[in-house]
Amino acid sequence: MKRTKQMALLAVLALVLAACGGNDTASDTTVTTAASATTTTAAGTDDMAPLEGTIEGAGATFPNPVYQDWTFIYTSDVQPGVSINYQSIGSGGGIEQFLLQTVDWGTSERYLRDDALAEGRESRGCDALQWPVLFGAVVVAFGDDQFDDLILSGDVVADIFETRITNFNDPAIAALNPGRDLPDLEMTVVHRSDGSGTTSVFTTYLENDTATWTLGSGTEVQWPAGTIGGQGNEGVTAGIEQNPGGIGYINQAYALINDLPTAQIINSDGNPVKATLEATSEALEVLEVPESFQFDILGVGGGGYPITGAVWNFTWECGYEGNTAELLRDYWTWAVSSDEAIQAAIELGYAPLGASLRARVLEAIARTGSLD
Amino acid sequence: MTTVRSDGLKGRGIGRYGDRVFAALLLASGLSVLVILGAMVLRTTIDALPVFEYQGFFRFVFGPEWHAGFSRQEFTGTYGAWAFIYGTLFTSAIAVTFALPIALAVSLYINFYAPRRMRTPLSYVVEVLAAVPSVIFGLWGLLWFVPTILHPITRWVAETFGGVIPFLSAPVPNVNYFHAGFVLAIMILPIITAIAREIVATTPLDEMNAAYGLGATRWEVLRGVVLPRSFSGIVGATMLGLGRALGETIAVLMLVGGSQRFGGRLFFPGDTLASHIAATFQDAAPETLQALMGIGVVLFLVTMFVNVIARVIVWRFGRLGGEAL
Numbered sequence: 001m002k003r004t005k006q007m008a009l010l011a012v013l014a015l016v017l018a019a020c021g022g023n024d025t026a027s028d029t030t031v032t033t034a035a036s037a038t039t040t041t042a043a044g045t046d047d048m049a050p051l052e053g054t055i056e057g058a059g060a061t062f063p064n065p066v067y068q069d070w071t072f073i074y075t076s077d078v079q080p081g082v083s084i085n086y087q088s089i090g091s092g093g094g095i096e097q098f099l100l101q102t103v104d105w106g107t108s109e110r111y112l113r114d115d116a117l118a119e120g121r122e123s124r125g126c127d128a129l130q131w132p133v134l135f136g137a138v139v140v141a142f143g144d145d146q147f148d149d150l151i152l153s154g155d156v157v158a159d160i161f162e163t164r165i166t167n168f169n170d171p172a173i174a175a176l177n178p179g180r181d182l183p184d185l186e187m188t189v190v191h192r193s194d195g196s197g198t199t200s201v202f203t204t205y206l207e208n209d210t211a212t213w214t215l216g217s218g219t220e221v222q223w224p225a226g227t228i229g230g231q232g233n234e235g236v237t238a239g240i241e242q243n244p245g246g247i248g249y250i251n252q253a254y255a256l257i258n259d260l261p262t263a264q265i266i267n268s269d270g271n272p273v274k275a276t277l278e279a280t281s282e283a284l285e286v287l288e289v290p291e292s293f294q295f296d297i298l299g300v301g302g303g304g305y306p307i308t309g310a311v312w313n314f315t316w317e318c319g320y321e322g323n324t325a326e327l328l329r330d331y332w333t334w335a336v337s338s339d340e341a342i343q344a345a346i347e348l349g350y351a352p353l354g355a356s357l358r359a360r361v362l363e364a365i366a367r368t369g370s371l372d
Numbered sequence: 373m374t375t376v377r378s379d380g381l382k383g384r385g386i387g388r389y390g391d392r393v394f395a396a397l398l399l400a401s402g403l404s405v406l407v408i409l410g411a412m413v414l415r416t417t418i419d420a421l422p423v424f425e426y427q428g429f430f431r432f433v434f435g436p437e438w439h440a441g442f443s444r445q446e447f448t449g450t451y452g453a454w455a456f457i458y459g460t461l462f463t464s465a466i467a468v469t470f471a472l473p474i475a476l477a478v479s480l481y482i483n484f485y486a487p488r489r490m491r492t493p494l495s496y497v498v499e500v501l502a503a504v505p506s507v508i509f510g511l512w513g514l515l516w517f518v519p520t521i522l523h524p525i526t527r528w529v530a531e532t533f534g535g536v537i538p539f540l541s542a543p544v545p546n547v548n549y550f551h552a553g554f555v556l557a558i559m560i561l562p563i564i565t566a567i568a569r570e571i572v573a574t575t576p577l578d579e580m581n582a583a584y585g586l587g588a589t590r591w592e593v594l595r596g597v598v599l600p601r602s603f604s605g606i607v608g609a610t611m612l613g614l615g616r617a618l619g620e621t622i623a624v625l626m627l628v629g630g631s632q633r634f635g636g637r638l639f640f641p642g643d644t645l646a647s648h649i650a651a652t653f654q655d656a657a658p659e660t661l662q663a664l665m666g667i668g669v670v671l672f673l674v675t676m677f678v679n680v681i682a683r684v685i686v687w688r689f690g691r692l693g694g695e696a697l
């Protein structure tokens with residue numbers, strides 16, 4: 001009995017000590033960030049009073065790495081009085097939580113359709129705004145290094161993922177890769193088992209830009225029997241690498257980090273293109289974005305990589321309390337236009353907005369809370 | 373001496389009411405279990421009602437097609453959960469097939485064969501295995517156990533016997549029913565073992581000694597006295613393990629194949645009820661969310677169904693074995 005009491009006392013003591021330790025480090029960081037903040041404000045061009053407050057967002061997991069980076073840079077160097085919470089709960093969750101008005105902004109890999117916009121207008125009493133923030137490519141990756149740079153057309157990709165082509169030595173693949181030695185190897189097709197914006201981008205491309213795709217598009221589709229699903233990019237990569245003849249689609253950023261061999265995809269001008277940041281940006285330059293910002297990236301030609309998707313943010317035109325709208329405008333203006341934010345995105349493999357599109361996005365951001 | 377004792381028992385102020393308060397507390401705790409269960413069943417069923425109305429309950433349960441829709445207002449997809457029910461039962465059956473014999477062997481070894489010094493450490497190790505979180509099993513299975521140990525074996529099995537037995541035929545992807553079921557077996561092994569060990573230990577010594585006295589060997593005593601005596605308890609232990617196998621989510625999600633299809637092969641990549649909910653709810657549109665609620669209701673029904681069967685087994689064979697339960 002006595003023994004247990006002593007133990008309990010020790011445990012409590014340890015907890016208290018740990019808590020004190022935590023406090024110490026916390027106050028340390030506050031001091032440093034405050035110091036660096038003063039320097040930036042002094043060096044900055046505008047001498048506006050520093051902002052204070054909290055904004056909350058929720059949505060897609062795909063942009064989460066760069067969103068965390070941005071939050072860190074912004075709250076330590078630009079506006080230390082602001083705290084930003086982003087919960088990466090998924091694209092569907094981003095739309096849902098935004099329309100339920102539980103968060104200040106929503107993020108999704110698919111744009112709001114007219115029915116969702118109407119629903120929002122009815123519940124909020126003003127328009128929901130949506131604008132693209134970032135772009136990212138989806139690549140077809142292999143488990144075996146010998147297939148790096150293999151040329152595939154959209155139709156062949158569709159046939160592979162519907163298991164009509166099941167072997168790497170298929171004549172359709174050989175015809176696209178003259179002179180290349182293709183082994184007799186059965187394919188194992190790997191797709192995402194979770195609902196995901198990556199699947200949405202990939203299947204939207206296949207549905208619109210190929211003649212042979214029959215499975216429709218969306219964050220999840222019913223893949224043919226015998227294909228395997230992986231949980232997240234991690235699970236798909238494991239599936240690609242552990243099965244002989246593994247082939248699957250993943251985010252370009254993820255393929256970069258893991259150094260996976262990827263295919264060249266033939267775009268609508270007949271050019272085989274490998275997914276690089278330049279090729280993704282080139283796809284975006286010719287992109288015609290409608291006034292509503294409701295668009296899919298389809299029919300990419302020139303030197304552009306054809307399987308590309310966007311990330312949208314949603315905000316409201318009215319109904320924000322306190323300085324929330326001001327914080328949203330300041331943060332997102334910084335995130336889409338400042339050099340350091342753009343650099344952070346590029347380093348993580350995302351393609352930033354082009355100059356003309358950025359000007360339009362900034363206009364949309366400025367409308368956030370403009371009716372209040 | 374007597375005075376001291378009566379002092380201790382004599383009610384003082386609160387003590388007089390303490391009994392009633394304590395009884396009320398216990399009643400509240402007992403009721404809370406019912407209330408929580410009732411609230412869960414009611415809520416999920418209410419949320420799932422629209423999809424049952426849209427598909428029809430039987431078409432929802434036995435429909436082989438699952439096409440998620442993306443509408444906010446109405447139902448546009450096709451929702452049939454049979455592929456997931458099938459996968460859940462298939463993987464759980466594999467898990468129990470492997471876990472039960474091993475668990476029985478371990479509990480008999482610990483009780484009757486292991487050196488006395490070994491018994492406590494052995495039981496302890498089994499319990500530690502029960503404390504490993506399922507996500508660890510999933511990651512360990514996906515990234516180490518399956519690629520280095522299980523996959524080479526299953527591939528060999530498919531190459532050697534697959535030509536003759538269609539059930540074992542190739543291809544063998546890294547995620548499939550069997551790999552998920554086998555890792556599930558490792559996960560439920562400690563649960564079944566821990567309970568079976570306690571059950572086996574309660575076999576009346578008199579009966580065992582009587583059997584020995586009649587000249588029975590150790591094996592005959594185990595088979596003739598210990599196992600029949602423990603039958604209903606072992607079924608109970610298996611049911612607890614099976615319960616975990618049916619509802620296990622994350623580890624299965626990583627290993628079962630996630631394909632929304634079902635197939636008769638042992639090495640087919642499929643999906644289960646719980647893992648399909650976990651995999652897709654994050655990105656689901658409102659209509660699909662309701663369908664996922666429907667899967668939740670079905671999972672509840674499947675678990676109940678399996679438990680009822682277990683009760684029947686215990687009741688039926690318990691009577692045959694001369695035990696009233």
